Amino acid sequence: MVKDMDTVSKEKKRMHVIKRRNAGWAVITEGAARASKIYATQPEAVTNALKYRNKGSDVVIHREDGSIERWEKAI
Amino acid sequence: MFDKNVFINCPFDEGYTPLLKALLFTIKKGGLSPRLALERWDSGEVRLNKIRELIELSQYSIHDLSRLKAKQADEYSRMNMPFELGLDYGCRIYHEEDRYKQKKFLLLEEEQYSTQKALSDLSFADCKCHKGKVENLVYAVRSWFVECNITMPSVTVIWDDYNFFCSDLYEQKAKERFSQQDIDRLPISEVLKYMDSYC
Numbered sequence: 001m002v003k004d005m006d007t008v009s010k011e012k013k014r015m016h017v018i019k020r021r022n023a024g025w026a027v028i029t030e031g032a033a034r035a036s037k038i039y040a041t042q043p044e045a046v047t048n049a050l051k052y053r054n055k056g057s058d059v060v061i062h063r064e065d066g067s068i069e070r071w072e073k074a075i
Numbered sequence: 076m077f078d079k080n081v082f083i084n085c086p087f088d089e090g091y092t093p094l095l096k097a098l099l100f101t102i103k104k105g106g107l108s109p110r111l112a113l114e115r116w117d118s119g120e121v122r123l124n125k126i127r128e129l130i131e132l133s134q135y136s137i138h139d140l141s142r143l144k145a146k147q148a149d150e151y152s153r154m155n156m157p158f159e160l161g162l163d164y165g166c167r168i169y170h171e172e173d174r175y176k177q178k179k180f181l182l183l184e185e186e187q188y189s190t191q192k193a194l195s196d197l198s199f200a201d202c203k204c205h206k207g208k209v210e211n212l213v214y215a216v217r218s219w220f221v222e223c224n225i226t227m228p229s230v231t232v233i234w235d236d237y238n239f240f241c242s243d244l245y246e247q248k249a250k251e252r253f254s255q256q257d258i259d260r261l262p263i264s265e266v267l268k269y270m271d272s273y274c
Contacts, residue, residue: 014242016235016238016239016242018234018235018238019210020231021210021211021214021230021234028235030239030242031239060242060245062238062241062242064208064209064210065093065094065097065209066093066096066097066209066234066237066238066241067093067241067245067259068241068242068245068255068258071242071245071246
């Protein structure tokens with residue numbers, strides 16, 4: 001029996017590091033209409049995204065294919 | 076429903092799985108139903124009968140011919156995909172029912188012009204190249220649906236939403252003590268059920 005996805009907690013805000021087609025890596029708040037900023041490389045995007053952990057956000061770092069590479073919990 | 080079903084004829088190997096998942100998600104974002112042999116698993120079912128049923132149920136078809144060329148010595152080329160494309164093409168041409176004349180195909184390939192080289196009978200066909208990149212595949216499929224007059228969100232919306240979906244799935248399965256590898260290797264039928272509840 002597959003559980004409903006609604007059981008996933010979204011109490012915490014999530015910041016995502018996502019590959020952008022032909023345009024580097026985006027740091028984006030889940031549900032936001034636009035990326036906060038686009039960076040040329042993934043390490044650069046990750047470094048900047050991790051700052052949001054101090055503001056109570058989990059940071060989810062995605063691989064190029066969209067799957068999860070790392071999940072850093074909020075501090 | 077015939078006009079909502081999309082038959083998927085693509086490689087089912089591990090290397091293609093990330094592309095397949097994003098493909099399924101893109102189809103669902105268009106309000107359509109992906110239909111593929113992996114949607115149900117019954118060892119007693121004759122595979123070719125299942126393929127025929129899926130072809131006859133679907134107005135749209137996506138054929139990815141990315142495995143026409145062997146990648147190493149002594150490796151066989153994969154012939155299932157061109158064979159199933161032939162069946163689908165035959166259904167459109169020879170079937171007596173009018174609705175099958177409305178069938179629409181999208182041909183995909185990993186290496187540009189590889190289909191023309193391996194299958195010259197298809198040299199008339201426009202084949203979209205994704206270079207093995209998931210985002211390129213999402214772009215090609217979304218563009219094709221729009222050409223078929225299906226309303227679709229933008230590529231960015233689909234792509235971001237797919238990434239968010241992967242996060243939800245990861246969090247859900249991690250709570251159930253699935254490892255990263257377990258999550259990456261979830262059966263496609265299970266991933267599809269999660270997409271059903273998400274989209």
